[in-house]
Amino acid sequence: MKILGYLLGSAVLLLAACLAYFHFKGIPDYQYDPPAAVLHLQVPRDSARVARGAKIATMHCMECHAGPDGKLVGKPMNDLPPMFGQLHTLNITRDSMHGIGAWTDGELYYFLRTGIHKDGHWSPPFMPKYSLMADEDLQSVIAWLRSDDPRIAPDSREYPPNEYNLFVKTLANTLFGPPPFPEKPLVIPNPADKIAFGKYVADDLSNCYICHSADLLKVNSLEPEKSFGYYGGGTPMRNDAGETVTSANITMDPETGIGKWTEEQFIQAVRFAKKPDGSMLSRPMGPHSMLTDEEVSAIFAYLKTVPVIKNPVQRYQASVGK
Ligand code: HEC
Ligand code: HEC
Incomplete structure (x- = not known):
C-alpha cells in the first residue's frame, strides 16, 4: 500500500510538473525552413x-x-x-x-x-x-x-x-505539431478520373472529412482516409446560436447514411444546404455553392467507394417558432 501510495504521489507530482512546464513554455516554436x-x-x-x-x-x-x-x-x-x-x-x-x-x-x-x-x-x-x-x-x-x-x-x-x-x-x-512540408509537387487529378478527382475535392480541397468523421482529435490530416470513423459522422459541433449540431453520416449506409440518396439530392445538400424534404441543413454545414455540379458529382462518386459505416447520428432538430 505504501509503495502504491508513493507511486501515485510521484505520478501526480510529475503530472503537475509537466502541466506547469507546458504553462510556462507555451506553444513551442519550430524552425522556419522552406525549400x-x-x-x-x-x-x-x-x-x-x-x-x-x-x-x-x-x-x-x-x-x-x-x-x-x-x-x-x-x-x-x-x-x-x-x-x-x-x-x-x-x-x-x-x-x-x-x-x-x-x-x-x-x-x-x-x-x-x-x-x-x-x-x-x-x-x-x-x-x-x-x-x-x-x-x-x-x-x-x-x-x-x-x-x-x-x-x-x-x-x-x-x-x-x-x-x-x-x-x-x-x-x-x-499531440499537436506542424505537418511536414510536402516533399513532392501536389497536382490536381484529372477530372476524367472521377473517383480520384472526387477524393481530391472532398478531402484535400474542401476538407469535408474533418467535420464528417467521428472525432476532431482523431482526424488524420496527411492520410484523411485513415481518420477515425471516416465519413461516418457523429462529431458534435456548434451552430452560430451555440446549439449542438452533430455531423451527418455521409457514407452509403442505406439506413444511417445517405445510401438511398440520388446524386441530385446530394448536389442540393452540398451546394445549397437543402435537405431532400426541402428544409435547410444547419450551420456549420454551409452551402458550398462555389463548388460546381461536376465537382460535387465527383464527390458523390468517390463516397460510393468509401467503406460504409453504420452509425445512427442523433441529428439536430431546429426548435420551431424560435
Ligand atoms: C477554422 C478557422 C480558420 C480558417 C478556415 C482559416 N483560418 Fe487563418 N487563422 C485562424 C486562426 C484562429 C488564426 C490565429 C492563429 C494564431 O493565434 O496563431 C489564423 C491565422 C492566420 C494567419 C496568420 C496571421 C498573422 O498575422 O499571424 C494567416 C496568414 C491566415 N490565418 C490565413 C488564412 C487563409 C489564407 C485562410 C484560407 C485559405 C485561412 N487562414 C483559413 C483560423 C482560420
Ligand atoms: C464545418 C463542418 C462541416 C464541413 C466542412 C462539411 N460539413 Fe457536411 N455537415 C456538417 C453538419 C454539422 C451536418 C449536419 C447538419 C444538420 O443536421 O442540419 C452536415 C450535413 C451534411 C449533409 C446532409 C446529410 C444528411 O443526411 O442530411 C451532406 C450531404 C453533407 N453534409 C456533405 C458535405 C460535403 C460533401 C462536404 C464537403 C464539400 C461537407 N459536408 C462539409 C458539417 C460539415
Missing part, C-alpha cells in the same frame, strides 16, 4: 488564378476570418468547443501593419502548409494547415490574397495575439 523554391516563390497574379483563389477562399478563409462587414479583419471563434477557451482569428487584409500585406508569397505558402511563421512561432490547429491542397490551388489562394478584392483591402482593425489556455498548450506540447 529554396518556396523562399523565392512569386505567384503569378493572373485573373484565372485570382478567380480560382476567390472560390477556395470563400470556402475556407471567409468562414473564419470575415468580420461582420465581410472584411477579413478577424473575428471571435464562437463555434469552438468551450474547452479550447475563447480564441479569435486575425486580420489577413493587405494592410502591411495590421494584416499580411508585408508577407512574401513564400512566407504565406509555407505558413498555409505548416502553420510556421517566419519568426518560428507556430499557429495551433485552429488555423488549419493545408497539407494536401494542390500546389496550383494553394497558389491561387495567394494570388487572390494579393488581389484588389474589396474584402481584403487594407484595414487597420486588429485583434491582439491569442492567449492559449493550459489545455491547448498541453496539446501543443504533446
